[in-house]
Amino acid sequence: MGGAFIFDHLRTPRGRGKPDGALHEVTPLRLATTVLGALRDRSLPDTGLVDDVIFGVVMPIGEQGQCLPRIAALAAGYAETVAGVQVNRFCASGLEAVNMGAAKVMAGQADMVICGGVESMSRVPILSDGGAWGADPAVARATQFVPQGISADLIAARWGYDRAALDGLAAQSHARAARAWAEGRFAGSVVPVCDGLGEVLLDRDETVRPGTTAEDLAALRPSFAAMGAAGFDRIALTRYPDLAAIPHLHHAGNSSGMVDGAAAVLIGSLEAGAATGLRPRARVRAFAEIGSEPTIMLTAPAAAAEKALRRAGMTARDIDLYEVNEAFAAVALRFMQALDLDPAIVNVNGGAIAMGHPLGATGAMILGTALDELERTGKATALVTLCVGAGMGVATIIERV
Amino acid sequence: MLTTEIDDTGVALVTLDMPGRSMNVIDWAFAQALDGAVTALAADTRVTGVILASGKTSFIAGADLGIMPGLWADGMTAGAAAAQIRRIGDVLRRLERLGKPVIAAASGTALGGGLEVMLACHARIAARNDRALYGFPEVTLGLLPGAGGTQRLPRQIGLARALPILLQGAPMGAEAALEAGLLDALVAPEDLIPAARRMLAEGRVPAQQPWDAKGFAMPGPPIGSAEGFAAFIAANAAVALDPGPAYPAPGAILSCLYEGLRLPMDKALVVESQYFGQLVTGPVARALIGLRFDARQRLARLGVRPEAGDAAEACAAAMAAEAARLVAGGIPAARVANAAVAAGIGLAPRPAGEPAPEAEPLPASDLQALARRLLVAGALAAAGAVRAAPGHADAVDLGAVQGGFPAWTGGPLAMIDRVGAAAFAAEAAALGLAVPPALAAQGGRFHPEEETA
Helix, strand or coil: CCCCEEEEEEECCCEECCCCCCCCCCCHHHHHHHHHHHHHHHHCCCHHHCCEEEEECCCCCHHHCCCHHHHHHHHCCCCCCCEEEEECECECHHHHHHHHHHHHHHCCCCCEEEEEEEEECCCCCCCCCCCCCCCCHHHHCCCCCCCHHHHHHHHHHHHCCCHHHHHHHHHHHHHHHHHHHHCCCCCCCECCEECCCCCEEECCCCCCCCCCCHHHHCCCCCCCHHHHHHHHHHHHHHHCCCCCCCCCCCCCCCECCCEEEEEEEEEECHHHHHHCCCCCCEEEEEEEEEECCCCCCCCHHHHHHHHHHHHHCCCHHHCCEEEECCCEHHHHHHHHHHHCCCHHHECCCCCHHHHCCCCCCHHHHHHHHHHHHHHHHCCCEEEEEEEEHHHEEEEEEEEEC | CEEEEECCCCEEEEEECCCCCCCCCECHHHHHHHHHHHHHHHHCCCCCEEEEEECCCCCECCECHHHHHHHHCCCCCHHHHHHHHHHHHHHHHHHHCCCCCEEEEECCCEECHHHHHHHCCCEEEEECCCCCCEECHHHHHCCCCCCCHHHHHHHHHCHHHHHHHHHHCCCECHHHHHHHCCCCEEECHHHHHHHHHHHHHCCCCCCCCHHHCCCCCCCCCCCCCHHHHHHHHHHHHHHHHCCCCCCCHHHHHHHHHHHHCCCCHHHHHHHHHHHHHHHHCCHHHHHHHHHHHHHHHHHHHHCCCCCCCHHHHHHHHHHHHHHHHHHHCCCCHHHHHHHHHHCCCCCCCCCCCCCCCCCCCCCHHHHHHHHHHHHHHHHHHHHHHCCCCCCHHHHHHHHHHHCCCCHHHCCHHHHHHHHCHHHHHHHHHHCCCCCCHHHHHCCCCCCCCCCCC
């Protein structure tokens, strides 16, 4: 059994996921063909070598429906032998796509795959695909469903994170992202998105606000208080009855932003890479997915990371660099606390609070960010993880070769 | 019970007038009579339209709760109860598929099953009547409208307007019913039947329900739209808050809507009857009917309502004292308070204490066990204070529920009756709670055997 190697990766910049966002006029199809086209131009003179395009799409309906990865491969002019498949593991879909692709390569059932994801949240809004969990009384009641914002506030309540701690992490996310852009750390991996005439619409992440301070954020109003009062606090307190109340602390400024974007990671066997003259940049060492208590929902990154570390025969100390998706500030704080991590090696170039979280693509984006940072700093190993709806977590460990 | 007069224009005036009752109710005899009438109206080629009316000042007060013990009797399964209730639902389905226009002309109140009958007609008018009430109070008795109410109401007026009517159960007056879309028109009482005749003559009553027509769409956002999903997410949370997880009926109603509104009517009615069967054979419907109907009936028959006296206060105080004892014994105060809220117990004062250092998720059964202690303590206190005077046990149950003992139990004394005094005393002793001599001496029951039987 051979290994799975990362040869290249690319992403679009992330545009604000609203009608006034820079990428709102761009279809999700074109977001996907933008990264597929750029990857072909840079690393794939013969697209016929690719077995499959595995993309996360979390709202796979409307113009993001119909197995978009295959349609995007066709639209990007890839060989007609290139298949495509859409995967949905909610917020970790982009990383799940990487893991599935790596598994195919490791198992010898694919030579070269493109993994990643795409989401135009401005055009296909979050929650537009329905779904049973919160809506069907038969499961909502039994599993004590609450929306993710309530879960994030529940994490803060359970581990005592106050508003200042959450806002501090958010301000740091902006500062780190701003520094990364200023120093050109993303330059090798971000491909601009152009309009129909080839003019650049967006070439950097749109939602980063340099100079944002925790004091600025302190003025924002909590987002989930009304939702909590409408019954969800009661549900959460029935599951976590030792809490007397759930203070509502998360808001638009310390939660991930809704954005548009796409990412692609080229993964293959050493032999397939050698045949096309590609140099492997990293190896996918191990990965894991896990489920956990669904009401608090967003604490599984720690368990997923520990599972992947066990599988790799490693400990948390063996990892040089961590990326944990900043779905909400409390998620990153809890992850660092659970693994007892030095914040200086976690999300060093900012995260989704500053740059946004294009649901289907984020996992592949932060995997690429981690790889670039390992190369920049000469470090060896990175662990990438995301919290996932319904209490799941996904983690992937990569090491440079 | 049902009389049919056919005039020379072919309009059949079907009048419901149950002998020996001040109000019409829905029972098995009614279902049989209506079934016969539908068969006759279908077969009679002279009949071109039907008016369904009442010979009383109200239309139909609702289902006769006397039929319920037959549905929860020993040996009745949820499936058997569902099959029974479908006898009524099937007749209403036949009525709306008669193939001739049917208009309901209500002289007054139509609650529960009475409103279900109206919704199975192709048009609905009512007399202006200050005393008339319309609505679905089933949820307050732990039940749901099991003869098509959960399916026809949203299809008629849309999900958003149907939800509070079904989930809160509060009856509304005639003007509000018109506003809500339950009624098509309000007319002067003396003009009720002439108005119905005019609507038939003018062709304003269709011979088919909208939901039986091709291309039917429920008013408002489609059930499968993002708005539809959001409405259910919000409604699930709202019923978790009020009345809370101890009451199964709101959740069952929401399931009827979530599942049934995606189905054609015939399949939807089967789903509804299954949820009805589960509710009527479960303990909560029985307890709520015992408390809110039987106990009140017995007190009304006594003429004078005895005061609950100290018993209700003793019950509330005993629950609060037991809560304080649990906290003193090391159980986090928040856990005790949350267990009480989840069980629908109104605790005053709420136990106070330090927050727990790390809150682990707990299974619902842990909270239920804590709540059970509070309920047993409260019921023991009520049993120790109840007097043998006629009606006093009913007054204590009603008073205790007013004072924070949850209604889904049927009241503290009814709760003891359900398991029997001896078994209850044994449970209390096992929990380490002192059993009052009154309960130990109580060989029989606080309340008579099922009144509704």
